[in-house]
Amino acid sequence: MRADLALERLRERLPSLPPRAGRVHLELGDRLATLTLDNPGERGAITVAMMLQLAEAVAALEAWGGAALVVRSTCSRVFCAGAHLGDLGLALPGEEGGEVLSSAMGAVLDRLWRLPILTVGRWEGLAVGGGAELLTALDHRVAGPRATIRFVHGALGLSPGWGGAGRLAALVGRSGALRLLSTAATVPAAGPLVDAHAEGDLDQAVAAFLAPVLALPDASIRGAKRAVVGAMHRPDQPGEAQVFQSLWWGPDHLARRP
Secondary structure, eight states, X not given: OOHHHHHHHHHHHGGGSOOOOOEEEEEEOSSEEEEEEEOGGGTTOBXXXXXXXXXXXXXXXXXXXXXXXXXEESOSSEEEOOBOHHHHHHHSOSTHHHHHHHHHHHHHHXXXXXXXXXXXXXXXXXXXXXXXXXXXXXXXXXXXXXXXXXXXXXXXXXOOOSSHHHHHHHHHXXXXXXXXXXXXXXXXXXXXXXXXXXXXXXXXXXXXXXXXXXXXXXXXXXHHHHHHHHHSOOOXXXXXXXXXXXXXXXXXXXXXXX
16 A cells, blocks of 8 residues: 555544544754654554654655754653554554555655654663664664663564564664564663663763764765665565565454554
8 A cells, every 4th residue: 555545544534533642743943853752641652643743744854954853752661652553443443454554654664764864762761563663763772771672563463564674684683683573572772773872861862972963064964864875775665564464464463452
């Protein structure tokens, strides 16, 4: 399914869903932007409304002329719990849910990965499922002392559906990615997944990480990002999405859905 059609399907179903508190906030400064996932009451889970807001935020960033983006969460215990499965169960019951979800969010995160600016994740608490996939779509990650990650998909009878498997393999290698995906273990933020650790205040650590970046001209930062993205081999997004879609309405996932 084309991404635009998948997003339109989500948009059509939104009025029938119960109102939820979650929001995505985007603040655009002169050179630095901040994107905030704001749903602390639901462990940072991304609702259908937030998926649409995230797509709008990425579109705004594509047109923005700044240098860098920080992605953060208002939930200190959980950076992001992935998709809000309760919302999706109401919006997209049946097999089509997997196709719409992976087509829409896979494309949004691919566009986030391709943004012509430097992107940094302010990583505090647990990143799980789609939240873990979101972190792989960023250029860098600055982790707090309690930051952990869990690619929980296997425990739910699923595989990554938002492009996270290919991006994870690019970060940690084939064996490292398979170990994380095939065990569904919760592991501390470490190794190639982390570009900097915060020993004290996490906001100060993010600012210190960005300081040498923002010392350069915007054109240099954007040029470097375009050159690197253009030179890299793209993860096999369609193949990964098709595997996820085949598992979405399968017996293993249905037996493990919350």
